[in-house]
Structures are given as C-alpha cells and as structure tokens.
Amino acid sequence: MRYLVTGGAGFVGSHVVLALLDAGHEVVVLDNLSTGYRAAVPAGVAFHKVDLLDYQATAEVVAQGPWDGVLHFAALSLVGDSMREPLRYLRQNYLTALNLVQACVEQGVKKIIFSSTAALFGGPERLDPIPETAPVQPGSPYGESKFMIERVLHWADSIYGLRSACLRYFNAAGADPEGRAGEDHRPETHLIPLTIDAALGRRPALKLFGTDYPTRDGSCIRDYIHVTDLADAHVRALGQIDHRSVTYNIGNGQGYSNLEVIRSVERVSGRKVPWEAAPRRQGDPSLLVADSTTLRKETGWEPRFGDLDRIVETALRWRESHPNGYEV
Incomplete structure (x- = not known):
C-alpha cells in the first residue's frame, strides 16, 4: 500500500511512519518542520516540506497519488499554549485539516486516519475509564479544535464517502524500542x-x-501509552475503514x-x-x-x-x- 503521512517528522507521526514501513508499505511524508525534524524521517522516504495552511501546495502533494490512505498528525498540540492563544489554535488546526480533507476529496482519497485526542473529554471529572460514548466536553481550545475536525470528517464521510478513523489517544510516551526514533519537543512539555x-x-x-x-x-x-503501541493501533485502524468510519479511544486503561x-x-x-x-x-x-x-x-x-x-x-x-x- 501507499500512504501519505502529514506531520510525519513529529513524535507520533515518525513512529507511525516506522510502523507502516515495517509492515512493507510505501510512505510519503508531508511536514512543515515547525515542530518536527527532517532527521526523524527515515532515509529513502519521500519528503515534502509543505505547510498545510497553503492549500495549493497541499493539493499538489495530494495530487501525487493514488493513495491507499492519508494519516493526519500535523497540528498545534499544547493544551497550555491553546489556553493562552485560543484563536491561533482554533484557526490553524481547523484550517490545516480542512485544506487536507478538501484536497483528499478532490483527489478521490477513500481513507483518512485522524490523530484526535483525549482532550475532548477535558471537562468532566471522571473516576472511571472513558469510553468513546462519553460526552464530548473539551476543556481547552486545543481539544475543541480537534472536535471541530472530527465534525468535518463526519460530513466528508456523509457527503463524499471519505471514510475516517478518529483516534482519540491519551498520553503518548516512550520511544522506538530499536532506537530509530524518539521524543524531541522544543520546548519539551511532556x-x-x-x-x-x-x-x-x-x-x-x-x-x-x-x-x-x-x-x-x-x-x-x-493513561500513558507507548508510542509504538499507538503506531500499531493506527495501522490496524486502516483495515477497519473500508466501508465505514470509526472512532476509537486508545490507551492502556x-x-x-x-x-x-x-x-x-x-x-x-x-x-x-x-x-x-x-x-x-x-x-x-x-x-x-x-x-x-x-x-x-x-x-x-x-x-x-x-x-x-x-x-x-x-x-x-x-x-x-x-x-x-x-x-x-
């Protein structure tokens, strides 16, 4: 299979790229390197330095298909920052995803995996594990921006048949057990x-x-989940969306x-x-x-x-x- 990974030079995205390569797939990475690293992209993987806010540049990469699926990780992702700059988070995360989804629809892409978040459940105080059916009450603009994107994907499926998997994961941590990738944020907040x-x-x-x-x-x-386990869940989710969209919580429990x-x-x-x-x-x-x-x-x-x-x-x-x- 052939997959496009946005944000593939970042922490989670780079580990998913490794999981896809280990499974024998071809991978192409799109990243603006604002928080990711070119060195995190494995040798031999095609790379496009593109900002998803630039619709034309985004559409040109998506047009280089066909793709068996697109996996979207590129986003601003700090809860604390989103409380200080709410409009920046809402605007950038929403518009970048919207540009990508529109390009996917125009090019006939059939599958997209979306890196969502447990921050959708930031509002309620719960003492039990959170299921996918829990009320969505984002406690931050970051969480709100992810929910807005989930709604975009809902309508892209309903109207255009773009199947999606919204993966609401909890705290990604750890590093590739083989030492090929790790966590490097500037500044580090995890x-x-x-x-x-x-x-x-x-x-x-x-x-x-x-x-x-x-x-x-x-x-x-x-709930801390090893990033390699998280990557495995993304690969498995691709096999679930041939005919329907899905939403999964991912954590150790x-x-x-x-x-x-x-x-x-x-x-x-x-x-x-x-x-x-x-x-x-x-x-x-x-x-x-x-x-x-x-x-x-x-x-x-x-x-x-x-x-x-x-x-x-x-x-x-x-x-x-x-x-x-x-x-x-």
Whole structure:
C-alpha cells in the first residue's frame, strides 16, 4: 500500500511512519518542520516540506497519488499554549485539516486516519475509564479544535464517502524500542521526558503542576501509552475503514499519577528526580484514563509495552543516546 503521512517528522507521526514501513508499505511524508525534524524521517522516504495552511501546495502533494490512505498528525498540540492563544489554535488546526480533507476529496482519497485526542473529554471529572460514548466536553481550545475536525470528517464521510478513523489517544510516551526514533519537543512539555531530563541533571528541578487534585496522591492521573503501541493501533485502524468510519479511544486503561511517574523514572534510571510543587495549569483535568474496549474487540489490538517502567526505559535509553535530540 501507499500512504501519505502529514506531520510525519513529529513524535507520533515518525513512529507511525516506522510502523507502516515495517509492515512493507510505501510512505510519503508531508511536514512543515515547525515542530518536527527532517532527521526523524527515515532515509529513502519521500519528503515534502509543505505547510498545510497553503492549500495549493497541499493539493499538489495530494495530487501525487493514488493513495491507499492519508494519516493526519500535523497540528498545534499544547493544551497550555491553546489556553493562552485560543484563536491561533482554533484557526490553524481547523484550517490545516480542512485544506487536507478538501484536497483528499478532490483527489478521490477513500481513507483518512485522524490523530484526535483525549482532550475532548477535558471537562468532566471522571473516576472511571472513558469510553468513546462519553460526552464530548473539551476543556481547552486545543481539544475543541480537534472536535471541530472530527465534525468535518463526519460530513466528508456523509457527503463524499471519505471514510475516517478518529483516534482519540491519551498520553503518548516512550520511544522506538530499536532506537530509530524518539521524543524531541522544543520546548519539551511532556512529563516523562521532563522527568528524565531532571534525573539526568539536564534541567532544573521538575515542576509538578498541582498536588491538590482529588486523586490518590493529589497529583494528576494519566493513561500513558507507548508510542509504538499507538503506531500499531493506527495501522490496524486502516483495515477497519473500508466501508465505514470509526472512532476509537486508545490507551492502556491504566492510570498513573505524576508522582508515580517520578518514582518510575527513579527506579529505571537509578537517579533521584529533583522536583517542586507548582500551581495547577489551567485546562488540566484531574484524571484521564481510556476505555479502549472497542479498539481491542474490533482490531485485536493489545499494548505490548503497557508497563510504565518499560515505557520509561525506552524513553530514557533514547534520551541518553541522543543528548541533543535529533540535532547532530
């Protein structure tokens, strides 16, 4: 098969590219490199440096099909930033996706996989795993922008027959077990790499945002999914949308608190993690844990790297071997 991956130079996108290549498919990557890295794209993979806000340039790449599917990862993705710049997030994420969907419709693309988010469920305070049927109540403009795109895909299916899989995943973490790709954000905002860097002495003491949540230890609880398991779910989802669109939550179904992440990094690294309490961040719910029953039943997907220490171990190994990230 032949697939176009937008945002394929980013964290999740680059791991999905590897999963597609490992399955024997041909992959083409489109990325504007605003947050991704050219070095994250494997050698031999065709690459187009294009901004999806540029409709003409986007349409020219999509016209280079035929494509057996398009996988869309390119987006602004920081909850905190979206609270400070809501209109930028709403505008850019919506328009880039709309441009891509329009180009796909015009070129007769039949399948699209959309990187959605658990931030759609940011509003309610839940103490049980979240199913796909849970009320959508975004707690941030970032989450709202993703829901707007899901609605675009709903109508693209209803009117044009563009089948889609909206994959609402929780906290992607870890790194390729073979060391081919890892996590490198500038600035880094994800807890596991920040905690690892604090343990390695590469950054000041970790700031723990909120220690007074209604959880077992007062810190936020999140469902961490290894990025390789997440990539596998994307490949499996492609086989589910020949005749219908689907929506899946993707997570391990196991919640770990921020303090438990700190303890995991200390166990795996053998180092103490310096940290200090900080005020809550606006838009952060106390608990987000996925119910991935539908994905498991329909695709046979099961996480292979579900243990938190295993996730941390792959992330630690990549950061130790890439002290400057993708920069040589």
